[in-house]
Amino acid sequence: MIEYINLQQAISNLLSGKIVAIPTETVYGLAANIHNEAAIQNIFTIKNRPITHPLIVHIHNNFDIERYAQINNLAQKIINTQWPAPLTIILGKTSNVSNLITGNQNTVALRCPNHELTQSLLKEVGCGVAAPSANRFGYISPSKAEHVYQEFSCFNYDISILDGGECEIGIESSIIKIDNDDNISILRHGMFDVQIFSNIANITDLTKININIHDNGTNTIKVSGNLPVHYAPSNNLYILKPQNLLDTINKSNDGDVFIIFENSSNILKLIEDTILARIKIIYMPNLATKYAHNIYNSLREADNYTYETHNIYLEQIPSTIEWQAIQDRINKASYKFINKI
Ligand code: TXA
Numbered sequence: 001m002i003e004y005i006n007l008q009q010a011i012s013n014l015l016s017g018k019i020v021a022i023p024t025e026t027v028y029g030l031a032a033n034i035h036n037e038a039a040i041q042n043i044f045t046i047k048n049r050p051i052t053h054p055l056i057v058h059i060h061n062n063f064d065i066e067r068y069a070q071i072n073n074l075a076q077k078i079i080n081t082q083w084p085a086p087l088t089i090i091l092g093k094t095s096n097v098s099n100l101i102t103g104n105q106n107t108v109a110l111r112c113p114n115h116e117l118t119q120s121l122l123k124e125v126g127c128g129v130a131a132p133s134a135n136r137f138g139y140i141s142p143s144k145a146e147h148v149y150q151e152f153s154c155f156n157y158d159i160s161i162l163d164g165g166e167c168e169i170g171i172e173s174s175i176i177k178i179d180n181d182d183n184i185s186i187l188r189h190g191m192f193d194v195q196i197f198s199n200i201a202n203i204t205d206l207t208k209i210n211i212n213i214h215d216n217g218t219n220t221i222k223v224s225g226n227l228p229v230h231y232a233p234s235n236n237l238y239i240l241k242p243q244n245l246l247d248t249i250n251k252s253n254d255g256d257v258f259i260i261f262e263n264s265s266n267i268l269k270l271i272e273d274t275i276l277a278r279i280k281i282i283y284m285p286n287l288a289t290k291y292a293h294n295i296y297n298s299l300r301e302a303d304n305y306t307y308e309t310h311n312i313y314l315e316q317i318p319s320t321i322e323w324q325a326i327q328d329r330i331n332k333a334s335y336k337f338i339n340k341i
């Protein structure tokens, strides 16, 4: 059964080993108490997620991190100055964190979400809460409570949802690994990437730090966000160069969906009404932060537009650093269709 619950019920459900979908500033997470192995196991089952893909442990802002991780100076500085934030940090784990959570690795991913309701929940629960994004493995992550409902309503799992409104950021957190005081690796891009560089420069001498941007595909660590196909709609997603927009709309089939920039709306004046009547256009903001906020909702809307199989075309986004994390998600959502138009 799937139902909406309030904060008090969410706390008691988590404490009694149940699965609760929780809001964060990035996307909704499917949460379980990390000290309850059966509950953690249940998350893998519900998500249909391979057991080798480790989970992020979410903690309250005043939590004693040393219960779960071996902390170094650089990590401590970053945590003190940046958290709560859409920034997950990977550190050496302690024996309090089970191998089921870390995929048998000796590291743990920790995150302190910047969401008031979930901070209250984490404070009352008093321990770490594992929370992968609340979607079936490989599908689009949920940025609204109703996405979680739609995602799991046709299954027979007991899941309760704590509705904390729309997720402000809209795509998953940046993940960094801090091995020691002079080594940071970025394992997953997020909207916090830009701040990682500017904010960390304020607290430490960046020239003394070796920053490795994760090279996709060569990584031996199991990071599910680094699978070639992820975050993907069920219908084919194609990335469309702006110069091909007009022609592709003119040749489109009934029920096709075009996700285009608000700025490109002028082009529609050149298209016949009969064509516009049989396709759907979804407009996206021109600002990267607003685009990230909307993208998963738009991909879901595009996917659910008709029950018939249809194509989704997404107008290519800029290649500047502000768009990098979004580009990463779009590439993975469309990867299986190499034929980018
Ligand atoms: O924004 C987010 O991070 C959301 C919200 C709910 O907090 N959570 C999320 O979780 O995106 P998930 O499970 O969908 O992605 C977690 C990523 C995976 O790619 C996983 O492999 C990686 O974190 N990860 C977890 N522990 C790790 C570890 N010890 N070493 C390397 N990667 C790890």
Ligand code: MG
Pocket (backbone or CB within 6 Å): 132, 133, 141
């Ligand atoms: Mg995920």
